[in-house]
Amino acid sequence: MNVRRFPTTAEISREAGVNKSTVSRALKADPRISEATRKRILEIAESMGYAPNAIAQSLATNNSNIVAFVGSETQNYWYQENIQTLARQVTQAGRQLMLFQVMRGGTIDDVIPQMIQYRVAGCIVIPAVEMTDTAAERLRQFGISMVLLNRPGEAFGASSVRQDQAEGGRGVAHFLVAGGHRRIAFIAGNMNPAAQDRERGFLAGLKEIGVEPFAIDRGEFTFRGAYAAATRLLQAEVRPDAIFAANDMMAYATIEAARAAGLTVPDDLSVVGYDNGRVGAWPGFRLTTVAQPIERMFGDALGLILDRQDKPDLPPDRVGIAAGLLIRDSARVPEDLGALPIDCRRDGPFG
Amino acid sequence: MNVRRFPTTAEISREAGVNKSTVSRALKADPRISEATRKRILEIAESMGYAPNAIAQSLATNNSNIVAFVGSETQNYWYQENIQTLARQVTQAGRQLMLFQVMRGGTIDDVIPQMIQYRVAGCIVIPAVEMTDTAAERLRQFGISMVLLNRPGEAFGASSVRQDQAEGGRGVAHFLVAGGHRRIAFIAGNMNPAAQDRERGFLAGLKEIGVEPFAIDRGEFTFRGAYAAATRLLQAEVRPDAIFAANDMMAYATIEAARAAGLTVPDDLSVVGYDNGRVGAWPGFRLTTVAQPIERMFGDALGLILDRQDKPDLPPDRVGIAAGLLIRDSARVPEDLGALPIDCRRDGPFG
DNA sequence: CTGAAAGCGCTAACAT
DNA sequence: ATGTTAGCGCTTTCAG
Numbered sequence: 001m002n003v004r005r006f007p008t009t010a011e012i013s014r015e016a017g018v019n020k021s022t023v024s025r026a027l028k029a030d031p032r033i034s035e036a037t038r039k040r041i042l043e044i045a046e047s048m049g050y051a052p053n054a055i056a057q058s059l060a061t062n063n064s065n066i067v068a069f070v071g072s073e074t075q076n077y078w079y080q081e082n083i084q085t086l087a088r089q090v091t092q093a094g095r096q097l098m099l100f101q102v103m104r105g106g107t108i109d110d111v112i113p114q115m116i117q118y119r120v121a122g123c124i125v126i127p128a129v130e131m132t133d134t135a136a137e138r139l140r141q142f143g144i145s146m147v148l149l150n151r152p153g154e155a156f157g158a159s160s161v162r163q164d165q166a167e168g169g170r171g172v173a174h175f176l177v178a179g180g181h182r183r184i185a186f187i188a189g190n191m192n193p194a195a196q197d198r199e200r201g202f203l204a205g206l207k208e209i210g211v212e213p214f215a216i217d218r219g220e221f222t223f224r225g226a227y228a229a230a231t232r233l234l235q236a237e238v239r240p241d242a243i244f245a246a247n248d249m250m251a252y253a254t255i256e257a258a259r260a261a262g263l264t265v266p267d268d269l270s271v272v273g274y275d276n277g278r279v280g281a282w283p284g285f286r287l288t289t290v291a292q293p294i295e296r297m298f299g300d301a302l303g304l305i306l307d308r309q310d311k312p313d314l315p316p317d318r319v320g321i322a323a324g325l326l327i328r329d330s331a332r333v334p335e336d337l338g339a340l341p342i343d344c345r346r347d348g349p350f351g
Numbered sequence: 352m353n354v355r356r357f358p359t360t361a362e363i364s365r366e367a368g369v370n371k372s373t374v375s376r377a378l379k380a381d382p383r384i385s386e387a388t389r390k391r392i393l394e395i396a397e398s399m400g401y402a403p404n405a406i407a408q409s410l411a412t413n414n415s416n417i418v419a420f421v422g423s424e425t426q427n428y429w430y431q432e433n434i435q436t437l438a439r440q441v442t443q444a445g446r447q448l449m450l451f452q453v454m455r456g457g458t459i460d461d462v463i464p465q466m467i468q469y470r471v472a473g474c475i476v477i478p479a480v481e482m483t484d485t486a487a488e489r490l491r492q493f494g495i496s497m498v499l500l501n502r503p504g505e506a507f508g509a510s511s512v513r514q515d516q517a518e519g520g521r522g523v524a525h526f527l528v529a530g531g532h533r534r535i536a537f538i539a540g541n542m543n544p545a546a547q548d549r550e551r552g553f554l555a556g557l558k559e560i561g562v563e564p565f566a567i568d569r570g571e572f573t574f575r576g577a578y579a580a581a582t583r584l585l586q587a588e589v590r591p592d593a594i595f596a597a598n599d600m601m602a603y604a605t606i607e608a609a610r611a612a613g614l615t616v617p618d619d620l621s622v623v624g625y626d627n628g629r630v631g632a633w634p635g636f637r638l639t640t641v642a643q644p645i646e647r648m649f650g651d652a653l654g655l656i657l658d659r660q661d662k663p664d665l666p667p668d669r670v671g672i673a674a675g676l677l678i679r680d681s682a683r684v685p686e687d688l689g690a691l692p693i694d695c696r697r698d699g700p701f702g
Numbered sequence: 703c704t705g706a707a708a709g710c711g712c713t714a715a716c717a718t
Numbered sequence: 719a720t721g722t723t724a725g726c727g728c729t730t731t732c733a734g
Contacts, residue, residue, distance in 0.1 A: 006493060008711055019721045024713060032719060054468035055409045056711035059726045064406060073435060080431035084424060087452040097450040101438040114447060117405035142357055256635040284607040359727055370705045375729060383703055407727035410710050
């Protein structure tokens with residue numbers, strides 16, 4: 001309860017009868033310190049309950065070791081499901097994760113001041129947050145590297161880790177047509193660049209094969225929006241025999257809407273999503289979906305940032321990731337998967 | 352690309368022909384600075400693209416303005432669904448959110464060093480992370496306040512924000528019995544204190560009314576575990592007419608298991624969950640569940656921490672929150688809700 | 703109303 | 719192998 005100050009390197013040095021800098025070196029395993037003194041210093045530090053002050057270290061080294069994650073106020077589970085993966089990786093890299101959140105209708109500019117204030121080492125930005133040139137410029141000015149997820153970084157001079165979302169969409173088009181569907185509807189997302197790419201790729205894919213999209217509706221990337229869209233689609237005079245939803249959240253809604261309409265998936269309706277969210281693995285959904293190797297993508301993103309700490313002139317880099325289709329039971333499966341322009345993998349039954 | 356240093360107060364002061372400290376004061380609206388100079392300094396700062404260095408501020412004030420959120424590697428959506436709420440509130444309070452994650456099988460001790468290193472102002476700890484006395488002691492030593500969520504803080508000398516989970520469980524027992532169920536099964540969670548409280552309260556509630564629990568199985572707070580448990584329960588010779596799952600994730604699994612077994616909810620089986628997760632609002636689930644006022648709870652937790660910045664001897668405080676039942680369609684509803692020992696609220700139909 | 707100076711806890715040349 | 723010395727960028731007495 002006594003408000004005693006935290007032990008500092010100075011106190012340790014006094015106690016050990018050495019200089020502050022010796023302590024500093026001993027603490028960080030500098031090879032020049034003799035084993036004997038290091039051991040002694042470590043013991044003293046330990047006994048005093050010493051804990052290094054990362055704030056002071058950051059100031060002295062001009063290097064914060066904080067990684068920023070810039071998310072948005074989305075309802076989408078993607079961000080939420082995967083933040084834990086990032087947290088783990090950041091921890092394992094000996095860094096800290098700081099969360100920044102852009103409110104609905106805002107842009108990344110809203111959080112730029114805070115990111116700069118804390119001199120974060122770099123930031124990882126999800127597709128749902130709107131980028132701006134001024135923000136990119138400002139970050140560059142302060143030597144903060146950016147990694148954009150699932151969207152091109154070129155326009156902002158940023159790095160990117162990107163599964164080609166258009167390829168994913170295209171793959172789904174081929175998959176659905178090969179599966180024998182001819183009335184293929186699409187439930188689009190919002191203006192988020194990843195959503196746009198998925199749509200573009202999907203439509204391009206259909207065009208390649210000479211199949212007209214049966215219908216296009218908007219679901220705004222929300223459960224509710226997609227539920228309404230799917231319901232409209234399924235209540236029409238002629239209904240689609242397949243629906244591709246631009247993300248899993250909307251695919252869940254589509255499956256529920258189908259069920260509510262008394263339809264059986266995939267017999268009456270095939271549904272394909274995008275994201276490989278966790279709910280899709282539940283037995284009631286068994287969603288066929290485009291999967292992204294999250295673990296690897298975050299790992300790469302983190303790597304790009306760490307590489308650029310202290311190396312302000314390392315140019316941005318881009319890593320591309322192949323799209324892959326995870327096949328479960330929500331869509332009829334074509335005979336010859338090998339002929340598709342997308343990598344396919346089957347997910348065994350639940351349990 | 353030029354690695355020019357960030358503008359500092361010193362540079363501004365030079366430019367403005369005043370002293371560093373004047374700049375410092377002007378920047379933080381110190382009343383003693385004349386409007387004229389303040390205005391001039393602000394303009395210069397602006398024109399130089401100045402951004403305060405929070406790291407340096409923290410060092411100088413011995414105060415980091417960082418709030419730590421300590422989560423675990425759980426599959427539970429609770430943490431994930433609600434982290435956004437916290438992020439928003441922390442931002443609005445002008446603080447930053449740093450994420451700490453305890454790996455499966457670990458305790459809070461694993462992240463204590465990092466929290467201390469960054470001299471976080473305080474930490475918010477979810478029930479899923481295991482607390483230890485040494486951790487509590489260490490945080491106290493460094494003046495870092497703790498707020499435990501949904502678990503008593505007394506044992507650790509910590510503050511807490513707590514919906515009485517036992518009351519919630521008890522309320523469910525009364526609700527189910529009043530709804531006419533007599534074969535009431537329970538799917539328990541894990542050792543997490545909130546889960547334990549729910550179980551304890553639920554069993555106590557049944558006892559009060561003189562109803563024996565029909566069966567108790569364990570779902571480990573996971574979808575998969577609960578799905579297996581529910582399936583066992585529903586395939587028995589005599590099956591329960593109601594199942595209370597210790598959290599929503601397990602309730603979702605229960606509903607899916609019931610559906611897979613060809614049962615109709617709530618006609619053949621009533622299901623009640625705990626947490627008010629988002630999936631429960633979907634039309635396919637419409638889960639009756641114990642709700643927690645997340646917004647308020649995080650707000651209170653944050654408040655407890657902010658109150659204790661700079662006031663190391665303000666004793667821990669506890670805020671209690673009443674349990675409330677959110678009634679949807681997954682469980683038969685008793686006639687007289689007013690007679691129940693828990694606040695009930697109906698959630699309108701989806702859409 | 704503003705300036706001077708010390709200091710927050712640590713690092714990193716530069717000495718020795 | 720260790721000590722000296724100067725910062726890192728900001729805040730905060732204490733003066734004036």
